[in-house]
């Protein structure tokens with residue numbers, strides 16, 4: 001059984017088909033045995049949203065490769081429209097507990113994934129609203145994989161292009177491989193089963209690059225530290 005988990009709302013997702021995902025391998029050694037801690041940000045609260053299909057698939061890919069995934073789901077977590085980011089609180093102000101708790105989860109992650117639709121050729125507001133609550137320092141010097149999708153033929157790639165500077169501004173490094181899925185409702189079943197060859201290989205291909213960056217940046221942070 002896979003778990004649909006976020007810091008404050010942990011819901012089971014049953015009946016997810018366990019697909020046979022390839023394991024990431026590297027020419028010199030492998031970091032596939034290393035379990036990393038990822039936060040996955042979902043970008044839609046729309047009624048009947050397709051993000052659930054893609055997220056269930058991606059959780060399966062990550063967990064079946066030994067990684068821990070924490071879901072930041074704006075539908076479950078109900079972030080308000082941004083009034084005051086954590087880092088805009090003055091030293092004599094007490095930020096809300098939920099904001100502090102979610103920030104700690106982001107700080108503790110080794111890396112991130114965003115799963116984003118495309119709304120009018122742009123990033124869905126639920127995603128930017130949620131991520132803007134936290135300071136760049138919490139995300140910085142860590143990688144973020146980009147997963148995008150759409151009902152149409154372009155797979156949300158325009159939103160993915162907008163995500164690169166957005167995530168970069170928050171301090172993250174984005175691997176070059178973008179997992180874009182056109183006709184998303186035909187590519188994944190409701191329970192997250194990949195239905196096309198592209199859908200089957202996209203998750204493992206994204207993970208392979210993301211693992212590499214995660215291992216490299218983690219080692220650098222631990223051995224060298226970060227710039228002062």
Ligand SMILES: Cc1cc2nc3c(=O)[nH]c(=O)nc-3n(C[C@H](O)[C@H](O)[C@H](O)COP(=O)(O)O)c2cc1C
Nearest residue numbers: 044046048049050051117118119120121150151152
């Ligand atoms: C407000 C809005 C704007 C959209 N704009 C685009 C767009 O620019 N490009 C595109 O390929 N699809 C667009 N779509 C269609 C989405 O690809 C499709 O609805 C997708 O399922 C959205 O993801 P979600 O279901 O997880 O919210 C748009 C949908 C909405 C609701």
